[in-house]
Amino acid sequence: MQPDIGREAMMRRIVAVSSRLADHVARPPAFRQERWFAGTLVMAALILLLAGIRGAGAVPTGIDVRVLASGAKFIGSSVGGAAVLIRDARTGELLAEGVTAGGTGNTKRIMREAQPRNRVLSTPDAAKFHAVLDIDSPREILVTARGPLGAPQAMAEASTRLWLLPGVDRTAGDGVLLELTGLIVAPVAPAFHSAARTGETVPLETRVMML
Incomplete structure (x- = not known):
């Protein structure tokens, strides 16, 4: 405790x-x-x-978690979102869990414009997971994100540790921002149900895209 x-x-x-x-x-x-x-x-x-x-008692404290694909945009509903777990960093107690939901964000702001240090990348429609934790003292938490859930073959994971203070929300700007690295590789041809003869050349086609 x-x-x-x-x-x-x-x-x-x-x-x-x-x-x-x-x-x-x-x-x-x-x-x-x-x-x-x-x-x-x-x-x-x-x-x-x-x-x-x-x-004195527990104080509701808000936290927003956003998950960004490295070199791409926010992981949101279009790819199944990213699973988010918030735990007590010392005890491992699960404090909140959910899935990021929303859009992928503003392409120009994220991928085309210069990115000075601490620039806010998210827009109001960008995917996020919002939670409210009831805490009565400063608490160190471990935030973990795993996704995209819609492409299990490309699943990646990232985490960060930070301190939460009672009543001090972590919702300004991008909130807590995690970045996942990887690519979604999906087979296109040959079809799963097709067959090939021994010695036959089989063309292979895949679709590769950012998380």
Whole structure:
């Protein structure tokens, strides 16, 4: 189980505040009267800290995952999409899974224009997988993509590790972008059901395209 960093910090602060309150009560009456206002503020802070602990909990945190074919466009519905798994990087717990869906993106932006560092490649219609994770502390995750599902003979896989912070969405720009390398090679001729005589030359035709 992941340690709850926020609650641990709150508990340390509560212990410190409690020690100050105990020291304040042990002082002489005259001194306590002089410090009454400060003590009231300390007590109010303690109440707020306790309320914060009771209200602390999992925070919905969004994440978008897009899968790009190397030298080509986004892997989307036209090729079956790419399977996406999001796991806890330390424990292996499965947090979310799904398939990228949508279009292949803007050809000009992805393949024809110059690509400066950190340029956003996706457009609103580009294929993605969206998930919302409920987390209550910073969490390191492992994001894995495998595809294209519509061409199992050309299946490729890529993954990345990153940290998610509660309430800080990873949806801006391209979100989490993974790149798959490979080609889809599909036989065209001869047909699967055709037969050939011994010694006969058989022409072979295939269709090769980007993922």
